[in-house]
Amino acid sequence: MTETSKPSDASPSDTRTLDALLHAGSIAVVGASSDPRKIGGRPIAYMLANGYAGRLFPINPRQTEVQGLPAHASLAAVGEPVDQIIVAVAGPQVEAVVDEAIAQRARSIVVLSSGFGEIDEAGRQTQERIAARCMEAGVTLVGPNCIGVFNARRAMFSTFMSALEHRVLPAGDVAIVTQSGAIGSYLYGLAGDRGVRFSHFIATGNEAGLDVADSIAWLAHDPDTRVIMAYIEGCSDGQRLRRALLAARNQRKPVIVLKVGASEQGARAAASHTGLLAGADAVYDAVFEQCNALRVASLEEMADAAYACSVSALPASNRVGVITPSGGVGVIVADAAAQCGLTLPALPESVQRDIKSVVPFASAANPVDTTAQTLGDRTLFNRIMRLLFTCQGMDSIVSFNANLGQSEAEFGKIKHELFALRKENPGQVVAFCSRVLPSVAEELEAHGIMVFDDPGRATRVIGAMAKLAAGYAAAVPAARHQGRQAPALPAAGPMTEYEAAEALAAYGIPFVPQAVAHTAEEAARAAEQLGYPLVMKILSPDIAHKSDVGGVQLRLADEAAVRQAWDSMMDRIPARCPGARIDGVLLSPMLQDGVEVVLGVTRDPVFGPIAMFGLGGVFVEVLKDVTFRPAPLTLDDARQMIREVRALPLLQGVRGGAAVDLEAIAQALAALSAFAVDCGDTLESVEINPFIARASGGMAVDALIARRAAGA
């Protein structure tokens, strides 16, 4: 896919846009083919084979009939308005077809044809013209260069994806939105093999019209869709994507995202493949985290997560009960659980006693090792399952059943009891781990029980589900408020740290006491009031690297030192920095305790202002131990960011030292993010470095604000 010039302030499409596309009551295929394997033949073949209920009009001036349907010479020849036009003609003819479709009052147009922005600049211009005309006419455009869309419930297969040739799955409740037709088509098969069933499929192609954000925003409110899979290579307007993800989040509808280009090597490969702005990958991570979208790293992981969210509700907590006839599998599950944030609390004593009354040699704590005895007598297993199902506070159950699912007869011995248990206790997430026959899997899934052949994989998927559930339970992310008054900043131009501190202090960020002095006398008086030891800094909007020119002096211990520092600065700096305005010096006390942290907001080209947190010194600069979130932050966002850095233990008290006041950091970080958002387009970046976190409270020591021309 390639970049388009879609206006960056476009709001998410209203729902009618995709209604027109996915609820089309009549469809015409321009460039219709009698060959059911050609691009212009497949949509017709798929819809005929699967019973599309609307009217279907092949358009082909050289034929009177296509695949058994009467063909028309043109859209006009149909003689009535058609909801959706599928365009499958050669690239150069597409523009004229689109014009005719608009003239004939089509409501949506799906351009399958290629030869546009993915090829050259001329193609890009053509697709922009097409998109502009569609927008003007209020017509929904998909593509060009896309493999199309489908609505499985209506058998509306406006697509040439080849996966449908091998097998059309029954309709389900998982939607696919994809920037790559090939990957979307492959996912249909791969996740389908895994048991996933689909509601809608939207391949956005070159995104001249409809894009991934539009699609997610619509699906967020689509009653036929419970889970959204989104394959993303890049994004030109991060705010629209973020709003779409938040819409899904607010509906508690899981969005499972595969965003590629996470590594430098991958980003390079992506750059050669798509013209979209990539943005920093860490920023995508932060956006997905904030919007509670589940980011996955592989097609398989994506299929697993979609499968799980579709088969089962999310767990109420991260507490898992494990039942297995093999102690070793219990350990494997415990390891996997620890890795993904799940816990295996010990079962209540009474439950343990009950388990041992069923199988005396069972290890009953959790994992419950039912021993090989339950392999010989399957009813024992179900009796223990009942104890787990009815045990308070086990919100997920991982049950290992070895090769049981390989035999319908063996499975038959436990299934009625199991399904009855399930019905009585619909709240838990249950993973049935076994090698299974397809028929056994289907029956389990129909009862809301997930099936995995690898118990570790089952556990990791439950971990992902629990993370999603916890995200829904957290506070709703702050909206990026618009139209709030921008903070009062001095007229454009470089700002001194004193001005920066004043602006941030107005947002409630505590600063170390500071005083400006314009003479040696004033400096001495201010020093007396602030207390020693002190730091003196030259105050000049024109000098960026103050220490390099002797403009910072630390540990001034008394009045003599202060006067000497003044003299030396006033002596040397004008000579070293000829022409620099010098507004005096800034004095502040040196803090003797606390831990240095860095708080910042920078502008990402795709997502706008992004808050940043890390520990001072080598931690941010060398070890890259930083965490990001789109601004503005809720206090919860800020607290989470602080908890995410690897160096967190250094804030929690080291070698008997006191912990610092994390809440004070979180408040300052949230306030800084609000400041940045209020500044709007005039802000390039703001950084507080260091902020000294102390046992109680904390103080910003230095701040830097960089501005940019508004609207740049």
Added chain:
Amino acid sequence: MTETSKPSDASPSDTRTLDALLHAGSIAVVGASSDPRKIGGRPIAYMLANGYAGRLFPINPRQTEVQGLPAHASLAAVGEPVDQIIVAVAGPQVEAVVDEAIAQRARSIVVLSSGFGEIDEAGRQTQERIAARCMEAGVTLVGPNCIGVFNARRAMFSTFMSALEHRVLPAGDVAIVTQSGAIGSYLYGLAGDRGVRFSHFIATGNEAGLDVADSIAWLAHDPDTRVIMAYIEGCSDGQRLRRALLAARNQRKPVIVLKVGASEQGARAAASHTGLLAGADAVYDAVFEQCNALRVASLEEMADAAYACSVSALPASNRVGVITPSGGVGVIVADAAAQCGLTLPALPESVQRDIKSVVPFASAANPVDTTAQTLGDRTLFNRIMRLLFTCQGMDSIVSFNANLGQSEAEFGKIKHELFALRKENPGQVVAFCSRVLPSVAEELEAHGIMVFDDPGRATRVIGAMAKLAAGYAAAVPAARHQGRQAPALPAAGPMTEYEAAEALAAYGIPFVPQAVAHTAEEAARAAEQLGYPLVMKILSPDIAHKSDVGGVQLRLADEAAVRQAWDSMMDRIPARCPGARIDGVLLSPMLQDGVEVVLGVTRDPVFGPIAMFGLGGVFVEVLKDVTFRPAPLTLDDARQMIREVRALPLLQGVRGGAAVDLEAIAQALAALSAFAVDCGDTLESVEINPFIARASGGMAVDALIARRAAGA
């Protein structure tokens, strides 16, 4: 499984031990059953069904015939010596059967019966008695409480594993060694589904006799086995395991290890399940790393790795060429490759030109995006495959083929050319990524081409293979030398840091210059020679925490400061530490530059001396950023350890500062590990903290040696 009292100095069994077990020419089953689903019936049923070529003797005093074979009343009644005795009688009768088997000159005994160490102390004592008698008689014992062993090539199925009931796979070249019968049996099915075929299966049960180390050591030299899968819960003798792993490493035979209990939660679950010493999990990691065993985290990952190593040779490098009709898949592979240490070098210009001459719009750098054009014309794909196959330096190829493998007809269009290419270029690792029919997979695998439905998973597996290959190319780990002279240390009892420094300096570890002074006068003279600033420390074997009692003074800048420090120490310390011997003070210059690192060796209860490396200060103590390896280290081991810490950038030069001399650290670390090994059992731990790494060279500043009673 439960712990046994196997002598910890046992050497790996010689090969005859397992020859007797796995090459048995005749087998008797004591407790033979006519029911082919009973424990005493299954081995007979499996061997009869699959054509075991040796003689098979059911022993059952109450029957004249078992499953069509004549039954004998006792082993003696067989009338000739039998190689292997399978024991499937009730626990209390086992001891007598073993005695009879030994009397009848059996060469191996497989005790399937349970009711021993896994139940109680009495059971543990019984299994020890049995093991002792077998050892004395030179009879190989497996179990008790095991599901048995098999040799697939000979159809010798001395096991009751139920997986064989559903399906017996053709023999292959992957062996399973497992401490859990249930997991071994499940792996047989799970990895079998994946295409893995097996040579041998050894479930060690309670390990009263044969253990995992014995089994790996034998398989390392078994010509029928190319790959070893080992499931490990714990280990009582780390050195034997390490030697077995090294034996396999020296044969370049991949050992794929699933060692459970990696997390605290998992270790807790394991502790309740097995009585084996767990040892620190990080130490297992270090051992596997050093022995080039591939540690995996799940059953599925284990199956994947075994599959890959069995189907294909290892790649000669980490360079991968990617060919795909979908740009998005190229990015997915590039991301996955980056994560597992693979690189995608750009193809040579000439090859890129050739690719574009086949498909003009192809993206030819690497990943090669052949565009959807190759989906329509499969021959184009093969022409590009040829270019990749013949391109120098691409040692692996990941080829994405969408749903091609779902159709024998479509696959038929490319396979002959593909197999011919493969034959001409047998050196590369080739992953064919597609959803495939089983018949298609089998054909590809027979030609040494791996099949994966998830291209990211294929990439990660190739990453693991490349890591194995690199490990084989690295220097062979040092043997733990025995009988080398122990270093001369002062008589037992606490050692001062001065004594420690002398002992370590004798091993070539550079120390900061030090001087001992017994009077203020001597201190002043020594200071003059060493140069200022100086550190003074009280010298006493009886004072552990010297700074707490004022026994360390830093930054002494001149003679007056030295004398004052002397006076103050001699004044206060005797009062604070009454009775402590005071041997004077230790003086050394304070180093002004460099980075503090920590070098150490500690004793692991399972694996003995383990070397440790990390950066000083918070990095080791708070952030746990440390790395381990069994001592002694080769220089290569030490270099690798240094590269493994997250804080490595701090050693490589920060903010324009110079990099430190990593080689000097590696030499000191290797020397320290040699010292520790030479000390043998008398050493508890030795630590150099800090070692100051400098731009050129480095110096130990302080060392601590803790000893233990020999043989403790």
